[in-house]
Amino acid sequence: MASHGYKNGNIAHSRNGRPLNIQENTTDRAKIDGSYEIIKSTPRRKESECRLDLSHQKGLSASQNNANGGINESTRLRSKDVSVLPGVGRERAVLVLLALGNFCVGASISLQAPFFPHEAERKGSNSTEYGFVFSVFELTIFFFGPIFAKIVPIVKPRFMLIAGLFYVGAACVLFGFLNKSPPGATFLSLAIATRIAEGIGTAGFQTAVFSIVAAEFPNSLATSYSIQQTVFGAGLVAGPTVGGCLYQIGGFMAPFVSIGVLLLLCDVLVYFLMPATEEPNEGQKTGDMLKFWGNIGILLDAYCVFCTFVIIGYNAAVLEPHLRQFNLEPYMVGLVFVLNGTVYACTAWIWGKAADKTVRTKELCIVACLLLCASLLLLGPAPFLPFPTAVWTVMLALGLFGLGSGGTIVPSFVGSFRDTLKRGFADDLSTYGLVSSVFTVSHSMGAFVGPTLGGYLLDSVGYRMGTMVLLGNEVLLILALCIYVVVHRKPSEDKEPLLKEVT
Incomplete structure (x- = not known):
């Protein structure tokens, strides 16, 4: 982004003292990045005397912008260089x-x-x-x-x-x-x-x-x-x-x-x-970790990621013994193992696009968890299904799992970020760091628990019944998500702007 100064050489600054991207026009009104407007009265007018017009685009109010998941970009503290390439x-x-x-x-x-x-x-x-x-x-x-x-x-x-x-x-x-x-x-x-x-x-x-x-x-x-x-x-x-x-x-x-x-x-x-x-900011404070994690929505997002990686770890540890009954060649076993990762890599961006277009990330997680349930039903398959274990059921199950795992990981992260801002956390690096812990903590713990639990379940009840234990856990998660959506979905919630007007 290029920086433009006033004609008299004065530069407008944000509340933290950093230069803003401002360009004058003939109506004595300056626009910042096409999203914000500052009404000037004098060249040296203090920022506290300016009014921020929080319209993200023409005809779109701040509340609508928030409902669409838009974040106020003027609060981003970015370096002045556009790109070094x-x-x-x-x-x-x-x-x-x-x-x-x-x-x-x-x-x-x-x-x-x-x-x-x-x-x-x-x-x-x-x-x-x-x-x-x-x-x-x-x-x-x-x-x-x-x-x-x-x-x-x-x-x-x-x-x-x-x-x-x-x-x-x-x-x-x-x-x-x-x-x-x-x-x-x-x-x-x-x-x-x-x-x-x-x-x-x-x-x-x-x-x-x-x-x-x-x-x-x-x-x-x-x-x-x-x-x-x-x-x-x-x-x-x-x-x-x-x-x-x-x-x-x-x-x-x-x-x-x-x-x-x-x-x-x-x-x-x-x-x-x-x-x-x-840019360096000596006054930057760290985030309140206990306050951040003391929220049901954050815990549900973290548990979605945790459960996904428990299943990944479970299959990493005990899927190969389950495949031995098919006498597959080593390269075929390798193809089976990379199937869910390949589908995940190909479809995660679709979940990202969907999460960008809606604030209902918990509902996306519910849909994704239903896909994981279908995967667990076919993986064994479930003892009550009327068909035996086959290679095609395993591969179909892993494909569904790869599709569903993107829907639990990506919307959970985005939902955590939006909900945290709505709870009053600052839109700065301290909050970004806190939200990142949703993935790092839940991912690592799930990846640790999954193989351990998989080994225990394989020895005690076998692979097919072990998948039923994981299925029961996913069903409980879906119920918890549904209850959360019903209780917390209020008509006024989607209309509340992330940033209030500053006068």
């Missing part, structure tokens, strides 16, 4: 850089799944021990996600993004040298320490991404967020495939060093090309 708009540059980082981080998370268990067994670790190497990553995100959400207004999202990418890249490279470690406790300790470092970096990276998306794309929040989730999901899907190929070519070290170096190169690009989301 010639010929590329600022928003497009930010979107591409975040997407590149998301893909690389997603690939690094799932990279070791096909071959690390074999290497760990060769080093003397049993399944419980190397299983903890996987789960400690999610536990780390669970504990550090809220911390980073709390401090992101202080350290700034750009710095957190760069630091997070560096941690993930360095940890990924170091993980590749574990095959040089002595076997036994030394190998296990180094593997756990490296995964903890990777989890810290991922928690910081995810918090920064959510904060930047919320700050940079106020009028297309859901769509922009769904794009990042799509690319992240593509990285998760590509990770095992890329890792397996590199492992076959160059051994244990090759996949980790390759992806780690790619992450570090991505970090360099972000360092030089990513514009600052907010």
Whole structure:
């Protein structure tokens, strides 16, 4: 965005002292980004004497803008530079850089799944021990996600993004040298320490991404967020495939060093090309975490994400034993495993578009949860269905799950953000950080609980009945969402503006 000054050289400033994008016209009225109007009486008129016309577009009132999910962009504290890439708009540059980082981080998370268990067994670790190497990553995100959400207004999202990418890249490279470690406790300790470092970096990276998306794309929040989730999901899907190929070519070290170096190169690009989301502000306060989480709507959004990742973790742990009855070739098993991730990556943006066009995100979550219920019914299939287990039912179920998971993750994040602003939280980095914790905390805890619960249910009741336990949980979630919608949906709720008129 270019900055335009008054003819006498005076510059209009926002309440925080930052220059506003103002352009004069012949009627002595200045427009800001096409969304706000400042009525001037003198060139040096104080901002407190100005009136903000909160119309988002011609003929659209502030309450209608709020009902459509629009956010007041004048409250965004953005750097003055339009873009550091010639010929590329600022928003497009930010979107591409975040997407590149998301893909690389997603690939690094799932990279070791096909071959690390074999290497760990060769080093003397049993399944419980190397299983903890996987789960400690999610536990780390669970504990550090809220911390980073709390401090992101202080350290700034750009710095957190760069630091997070560096941690993930360095940890990924170091993980590749574990095959040089002595076997036994030394190998296990180094593997756990490296995964903890990777989890810290991922928690910081995810918090920064959510904060930047919320700050940079106020009028297309859901769509922009769904794009990042799509690319992240593509990285998760590509990770095992890329890792397996590199492992076959160059051994244990090759996949980790390759992806780690790619992450570090991505970090360099972000360092030089990513514009600052907010200029330094010494008065920026951290958000109230307890107040934020003390809300039924936020808890329901978090539980939607949690339940989705419980199912993902459940299938990651016990779907393969369920598929053994079909005597599938290894490549077919791999295709079955990546099916839900592929469908998710292809359809998440659709949920984002839908969430951008409505304020009824809880209703979108209900529709998505119904798709997850249909998936769980077919996956086993349910004991009361009149057809046996077949490959087609499993693949159809995973496709439905991939479709539904986008509808629980994307609308939950967007709904949390909008509801938090309606509760009176400031539209600034402190709130963006708090909302990011909805995903980091619930995602990591679900990914940790899912495999653990899956192993227990497989041993105790079997895979088919285990899916019925998850189905019962989804039904309870749908009931809770329906009750919330009925109780909280008031005619006046959609008419309340996010920002009141300032005189």
